[in-house]
Amino acid sequence: MGEKIALELKNITKTFGTIVANNNVSLQVKKGEILSVLGENGSGKTTLMNMVSGIYYPDSGQIFIDGEEVKIASPKDAFNYKIGMIHQHFKLVDVFTAAENIVLGLEDGDKFDMPQYIEKINSITSAYGFELDPNKKIYEMSVSEKQTVEIIKVLFRGADILILDEPTAVLTPQETLKLFDVLRKMREDGKAIIIITHKLHEVLSLSDNVAVLRKGEYIGTVKTAETNEAQLTEMLVGKKISLNIERSEPKDCQDRLIVDKISCVNRDGIKVLDNVSFTAQSGEILGIAGIAGSGQRELLEAIAGLQNLTEGNILYNDPKTGEQENLKDKTPLQIRQMGVRLAFVPEDRLGMGLVGNMDIVDNMMLRSYRKGSSMFLQRKKPHALAMEIIKRLDVVTPSENTPVRKLSGGNVQKVLVGREISSSPTVLMAAYPVRGLDINSSYTIYDLLNEQKEKGVAVIFVGEDLDVLVELCDRILVVAGGKVAGVVDGRTTTKEEIGLMMTKYSSGNGEEEEGKTNE
Secondary structure, three states: OOOOEEEEEEEEEEEEOOEEEEEEEEEEEEOOEEEEEEOOOOOOHHHHHHHHOOOOOOOEEEEEEOOEEEOOOOHHHHHHOOEEEEOOOOOOOOOOEHHHHHHOOOOEOEOOOHHHHHHHHHHHHHHHOOOOOOOOEHHHOOHHHHHHHHHHHHHHOOOOEEEEEOOOOOOOHHHHHHHHHHHHHHHHOOOEEEEEEOOHHHHHHHOOEEEEEEOOEEEEEEEHHHOOHHHHHHHHHOOOOOOOOOOOOOOOOOEEEEEEEEEEEOOOOOEEEEEEEEEEEOOEEEEEEOOOOOOHHHHHHHHOOOOOOOEEEEEEEOOOOOOEEEHHHOOHHHHHHOOEEEEEOOOOHHHHHOOOOOEHHHHHHOOOHHHOOOOOOOOHHHHHHHHHHHHHOOOOOOOOOOEHHHOOHHHHHHHHHHHHHOOOOOEEEEEOOOOOOOHHHHHHHHHHHHHHHHOOOEEEEEOOOHHHHHHHOOEEEEEEOOEEEEEEEOOOOOHHHHHHHHOOOOOOOOOOOOOOOOO
16 A cells, blocks of 8 residues: 555635534544544535535635645636546536546547547446446446446546545445445556445445544544444444344234235336236335346335235225225225325435425425315425424435525435335335445334334335345345245344245346345
């Protein structure tokens, strides 16, 4: 590892009105080093790095590049100092190709040689192990491909200091491993890499050092090899917390949802669900485990009325009427009104889950405006709900009237999840509800799901972390290749057993493939 300091911050302070985002923060990253900046949602991680990348300007403090003090007043200044930041929400033009996005805004005199640019792009992808088609349109890409474009964009401009804001928040475990391999190659090449994150297991597996922020204050930097999850959690929160999920025994369980031999195909005519059957009971948490793309999303969307079934039925025992209804015959709105709620945390929180320009109260109203009895919308109840969510989930925001696009990514997610959980459902489908949340907020969500279970709600939980599934869920449905690989008891199973079941159909011939668990 190189010992030369690439970037050093001394006593950086930044305020927004009465909010102190960063207070006298000092840290450094060396060349050939991966530094994780760890902190809870709203702890000032992104604000700090936005000052390094020229988006904000510090109120006080100093920034040094290669030992020399610099002033970074704009992203252009940051590029001139070979600093590149990959933001959590990508800044790409959808109708342009990858190559066009990478060279967009490039100042190269009168020369504009796209074939030469593509050749340079290909040399970068080859050097670091990226997979990218330069001629592919952005709107045709997966989230990981879009992230690759953003990373190559800064490398193309010669960045030696790379800052990645929550780079794995929307990636599958497989995509995360590929990204980590790329980052390790960059480290070997002498790049200084800063990762803004909250995922402790990723911090411990990837970084060389960890800098911890708490409520805008710099707590300290520790060597990754000399720390553990318990110590980092205590630095994060300021006190020792138990990383255990309290799981109560299911009571008065009744069949609430009976999924009977359902199948469906996607737009390309590919069968994404194949003869799936299971039962979700009131008063329990049913987990769904599977390798990314195994049909988890389509399964929940089918229950919510967002996917057309080619075969099978979804029977719902309504606790209010005592009657059994076939959800196959219902519209998504009718299904919601019956109490079957899908809280799906999408890859694009602001694009699919919430309206960025609307404040927290107005986003609460999106779920209740149909209930208005006059031409004037009622804001009293949505306002009370917004305040309850802010208090219960510790949403860091100047006020309930702040547009959600101005919140940190994790706080946006708290608003999204809190809104759905507060709707008093009878069936709550929570898909990736802790995606992008810090460890403290994640355990708050787990507690809320357990509260719903104890109220007699049938909770269906889709998650990416097998350890959490085993600790939280009463039963776990394992899907593989759009089929049910089995159902196991959450109290007696192991993540290794689930991992083997998850790969049951992935080879397409029934043979098990090892090493592909969704951890």
